Amino acid sequence: MTDTPPEPLDEDAAWTAFQARDRAADGRFVVAVKTTGIYCRPSCAARRPRREHVRFLNTPGAARAAGFRACLRCLPDDVTRDRQAVVAAIVLIDAADVPPSLDTLAAQVGYAPHHFHRLFKRATGVTPAAYARARRTARATQALAAEPSITAALYEAGYAAPSRFYADSDQRLGMAPGQWRRGGEGVAIAWTVAPSPMGPLLVAVTDRGLARIAFENDEHALVRALPAADIRPADAATRDRIARIVAATDVPDPVLAEPARRIAFIEAVSQALLGTG
């Protein structure tokens, strides 16, 4: 794990998050209270001090270096450990040929499964299993274009059994794998590009599911991947529905590395679009 240099703190935003006891801000900074010598996570349940008595610091370490002690109520040092556990779990999932089970994953990062499941979901917007599946779908899509047979593509992507892939593929390719290999022959695809906090997101749908969802500015890659499909801009109702779902999806924790954040965000949008998860 590498340390990234701390971002400069926006004190007004930090104060607003602290006032709101915003859990999403936990781990981004700590709040040190000059009158008590204690530092807290932003969501701490303790009574709010006056703003002039507060100092915002990037990390627990910085607060300790400035002479503050950790609050015994909100345990601000544990936030960092929680986020590091999620980062470590993502590395494990990314490196695994077969997605590890929740129990295995939680044990490897030193947490109880149920608790870890919640931490992971809060940081990424999706469960560990959903993140692993998204990783695998991305691999399968790439492998389908490159491998000489569908079976070879499945093994390349880490599927233990073809049936599992066929069960996923309707929704996750928007068509049967064979149709995908034939360039989307006979398939109607509607696409739009929706703005998102992480950049423009291309979403291409069929009547069966998602043909493509990727951080792209236009339809060119879609047309290249599926040259035989009937590809058209989505109608206004479809465009609006997609834009609303993308806008309502939480952005994954900035502490996570790319491409994990993008994969998690795409997976969360996909689940909302498909009505799963």
Ligand SMILES: [Zn+2]
């Ligand atoms: Zn506290």
